[in-house]
Amino acid sequence: xxxxxxxxxxxxxxxxxxxxxxxxxxxxxxxxxxxxxxxxxxxxxxxxxxxxxxxxxxxxxxxxxxxxxxxxxxxxxxxxxxxxxxxxxxxxxxxxxxxxxxxxxxxxxxxxxxxxxxxxxxxxxxxxxxxxxxxxxxxxxxxxxxxxxxxxxxxxxxxxxxxxxxxxxxxxxxxxxxxxxxxxx
Amino acid sequence: xxxxxxxxxxxxxxxxxxxxxxxxxxxxxxxxxxxxxxxxxxxxxxxxxxxxxxxxxxxxxxxxxxxxxxxxxxxxxxxxxxxxxxxxxxxxxxxxxxxxxxxxxxxxxxxxxxxxxxxxxxxxxxxxxxxxxxxxxxxxxxxxxxxxxxxxxxxxxxxxxx
Amino acid sequence: xxxxxxxxxxxxxxxxxxxxxxxxxxxxxxxxxxxxxxxxxxxxxxxxxxxxxxxxxxxxxxxxxxxxxxxxxxxxxxxxxxxxxxxxxxxxxxxxxxxxxxxxxxxxxxxxxxxxxxxxxxxxxxxxxxxxxxxxxxxxxxxxxxxxxxxxxxxxxxxxxxxxxxxxxxxxxxxxxxxxxxxxxxxxxxxxxxxxxxxxxxx
Numbered sequence: 001x002x003x004x005x006x007x008x009x010x011x012x013x014x015x016x017x018x019x020x021x022x023x024x025x026x027x028x029x030x031x032x033x034x035x036x037x038x039x040x041x042x043x044x045x046x047x048x049x050x051x052x053x054x055x056x057x058x059x060x061x062x063x064x065x066x067x068x069x070x071x072x073x074x075x076x077x078x079x080x081x082x083x084x085x086x087x088x089x090x091x092x093x094x095x096x097x098x099x100x101x102x103x104x105x106x107x108x109x110x111x112x113x114x115x116x117x118x119x120x121x122x123x124x125x126x127x128x129x130x131x132x133x134x135x136x137x138x139x140x141x142x143x144x145x146x147x148x149x150x151x152x153x154x155x156x157x158x159x160x161x162x163x164x165x166x167x168x169x170x171x172x173x174x175x176x177x178x179x180x181x182x183x184x185x
Numbered sequence: 186x187x188x189x190x191x192x193x194x195x196x197x198x199x200x201x202x203x204x205x206x207x208x209x210x211x212x213x214x215x216x217x218x219x220x221x222x223x224x225x226x227x228x229x230x231x232x233x234x235x236x237x238x239x240x241x242x243x244x245x246x247x248x249x250x251x252x253x254x255x256x257x258x259x260x261x262x263x264x265x266x267x268x269x270x271x272x273x274x275x276x277x278x279x280x281x282x283x284x285x286x287x288x289x290x291x292x293x294x295x296x297x298x299x300x301x302x303x304x305x306x307x308x309x310x311x312x313x314x315x316x317x318x319x320x321x322x323x324x325x326x327x328x329x330x331x332x333x334x335x336x337x338x339x340x341x342x343x344x345x346x347x
Numbered sequence: 348x349x350x351x352x353x354x355x356x357x358x359x360x361x362x363x364x365x366x367x368x369x370x371x372x373x374x375x376x377x378x379x380x381x382x383x384x385x386x387x388x389x390x391x392x393x394x395x396x397x398x399x400x401x402x403x404x405x406x407x408x409x410x411x412x413x414x415x416x417x418x419x420x421x422x423x424x425x426x427x428x429x430x431x432x433x434x435x436x437x438x439x440x441x442x443x444x445x446x447x448x449x450x451x452x453x454x455x456x457x458x459x460x461x462x463x464x465x466x467x468x469x470x471x472x473x474x475x476x477x478x479x480x481x482x483x484x485x486x487x488x489x490x491x492x493x494x495x496x497x498x499x500x501x502x503x504x505x506x507x508x509x510x511x512x513x514x515x516x517x518x519x520x521x522x523x524x525x526x527x528x529x530x531x532x533x534x535x536x537x538x539x540x541x542x543x544x545x546x547x548x549x550x
Contacts, residue, residue, distance in 0.1 A: 022216065023294070029212045037207035048507065051211055058215040125197055145201045172194045179193055208510040279396040282365055283403040306436035307443060307470045309400070319404065326474035326505075329447060332414040333406040339477075341440065341470035343498030 014071035017062070029058050032075060035146075036082050042141050043086045045130050053089045057082040079146075080156045083138065128178035132171055139164050140171035213324065220265070259304045260342050264288075266312045266322070269295030276301065278310025278337075285313050307341045363395055373398075373408030377415050384419045389426065390435035393442075394418055421445060428454035429465065440469035447473040448482030453490070460493040467498035471505045478509050480518040488526045 008016075008027070016024035033054070040050035040057075061068075061078050068077045129137055135157075142153045143164070150161045157164070264276050274297040275285035281301070290297035290312075297312075309328045312320045321327060321336035328337040362378045369377060377398045381391050394415050401411035425441030426433060428451035433441065441454055449472055461468055468489055475485035492504060504525060511521035 021294075022219070025219070026212055026216055029215050033209075033211055034204060034207050037211075038201075038205040041205045041207075042201055051208060051510075054207070055211055055215055055218070058211075059218050062215075062219050121200070125200055128197075129201075141201070144198045172191075175197055176193050179197070206514045208514060210510055210513060277403060279393070279400075283396065283399040285403065304436075305464065305466060307440045307466060309396075313403075327477045329443075329473070329477045332410065332417075333401050333404040335404055337400075339443070339470070339474065341467055341474075341502075343464075343467040343502070 009072070010074040011071040014065065014068060014074050017065060025062055028074065032058075032078060036079065039079075039141055039146055040082060040086055042126075042129060042145065043138060044089050045126060049089050050086075053085045054082065057085045060085070076152060076156070079148075083142070083156050086138075087134065124179060124182040128175050128182065131178055132174055135159075136167045136171040136174065139167035140175070143168050220263075259302045261300055261302050262340065262342070263298055263300045264290070264310075264312075264322075266290065266297045266314075266320070267295060268297060268312075268314055268320075271297070271314045273315055275313045275316075276310060277313050279308040280310070285316065303340070303342045305342045307339060309337045309339055311335065311337045365395060365399060368402045369398060369411065370408055373411055376408070376412045380412070380415050380419055384422070387423065388431070389419065389422045390438060392435065393422065393439050418442065424451060425454065427451060429458050432463075433458075434464060434466070436466045437464055437469065440466045440473070443473035444469040447476035447485070449473075449486050453486045456490060457493055460490060467501050468493055471501045474505055475508060475518075475522065478505075478512055478518060480508065480512075480522050484519040484522045488522045491526050 008024075010028065010031075013024045013028050017028070036057070037050065037054050040054045041047055044050045044053060057078065061081050064081075068074055070077070132140070138157065139153065139159075142148050142156065143150070148156075150164055153159075153164055154161050159167075266274055266276075268274055271292075274290045274292070276288040276290055276299050277283045277285050280303055281287035288299050288301060290299040292298075310322070312322065314320055319335035319337075322338035325338040325340060328339045331337050362374070363381070366374045366377060366381075377394075381394050384394055385391050397418050398411055398415050401414060406414075421442040422438050424445055425438045428445075429437055429441050444454060445451070453472075454469070457465055457468055472485050472489045475488065476482050480488075488504070488508075489501070492501060496504070507525050508518070508521050511525065512518050516524075
């Protein structure tokens with residue numbers, strides 16, 4: 001029992017949700033949970049806040065599904081909701097202490113050797129990401145981690161393509177600088 | 186050892202592209218939240234669709250009347266169980282004398298639901314499927330002290346600030 | 348003789364009618380336990396519910412009686428730990444916590460740390476153990492959060508720990524990480540013995 005999983009297209013699933021088949025929405029959630037979750041975790045820097053933002057985004061998407069005018073691009077439309085939601089959480093989270101507990105490795109605790117190095121590298125990256133200005137981090141993640149085209153990112157963020165390219169460039173430069181600093185600490 | 190700047194960034198990108206573990210229970214929480222507050226602009230989506238959204242299991246708080254007196258306070262909880270092929274499902278527990286006739290559940294699209302008003306306290310319960318099959322609630326804590334050989338679950342209704 | 352018969356009728360009439368679902372022998376034995384518990388000032392509704400559970404599940408009479416007796420004893424232990432002012436709901440939750448492995452000292456400590464009702468705190472402790480968290484870790488976590496967390500916070504804590512466990516974290520580690528991230532009174536590591544925690548100063 002539980003959530004129905006059907007290998008249908010986004011458009012088909014959206015059509016079924018609109019017809020009252022909520023199980024189809026569960027299938028959409030399952031389909032996008034991990035990928036969007038990855039963006040949320042790296043953007044916000046806190047696993048719990050990220051899951052809350054993700055959950056909130058899925059609920060908002062359901063409630064405004066009538067405004068998804070191109071169901072075949074449900075994923076991209078959902079991304080836009082999540083990007084906006086992460087902006088709100090990011091502002092709040094910046095004012096709180098955050099735990100960089102993010103994956104099973106960290107939860108299991110790094111013992112020594114390779115695991116310790118990996119946790120240290122993970123922490124260094126997350127700290128460096130956290131130091132980026134939010135709009136730089138957002139552009140960098142959407143371009144290089146989520147592999148979106150600049151035109152798609154422009155549609156999601158409302159920024160122009162030139163501005164986005166500049167933000168990604170700055171993000172790359174600053175990440176490189178912060179990581180070099182971390183190596184010398 | 187000197188590493189080219191681009192190589193550092195590429196390493197970062199490869200690291201960030203690794204899958205991140207997201208709690209699979211999030212799916213259920215999304216559907217539960219949808220079920221708690223059906224959208225107002227549903228345009229003809231039937232009420233049962235909202236309940237069917239709770240293909241997640243676990244009691245859902247749906248109403249809490251305001252009251253100064255915590256001892257008289259009670260919460261209305263909705264219990265949901267998915268069993269598409271069941272002919273009947275009853276909710277039985279400490280709140281209804283373990284009587285299958287007291288809280289028969291209604292079904293739509295294989296999702297069975299009923300609502301029970303509970304005063305603050307800890308309650309053991311289970312679902313009785315087709316009158317013979319005892320099922321615990323996968324979405325709720327397990328009742329460990331089961332002395333009768335069948336699984337049960339627990340729901341706790343809090344007092345202050347819950 | 349007539350008087351004895353009348354007294355017996357009165358006694359039967361005083362039995363909870365719900366117990367008629369039990370066979371006569373079981374009903375009589377359970378009623379005796381219930382009456383004794385009532386005389387000791389213990390709540391009897393949990394005992395009746397336990398008997399009804401057994402009846403509905405078709406359990407043998409002897410097992411039902413044993414379960415009701417055991418619950419009576421445990422309610423008494425919970426009341427010793429939580430005090431005579433503890434509500435029936437708190438006592439039931441206290442039983443769950445004791446059966447999960449919490450010591451009476453932990454229950455008493457919780458009573459000192461947290462304003463009543465303690466029902467949710469005790470329940471969360473028991474539920475954490477049911478999820479696989481070692482009893483001492485669960486107790487340490489709940490005691491750490493007890494002074495300031497609302498009931499809703501405790502529920503969220505339990506859900507968060509269950510999520511972490513579902514993601515593969517060792518239950519003890521998941522609990523201590525969550526406590527260290529959120530609690531004002533922090534227990535470090537999973538090996539802390541809750542019994543050594545200093546009692547808070549009384550005002």
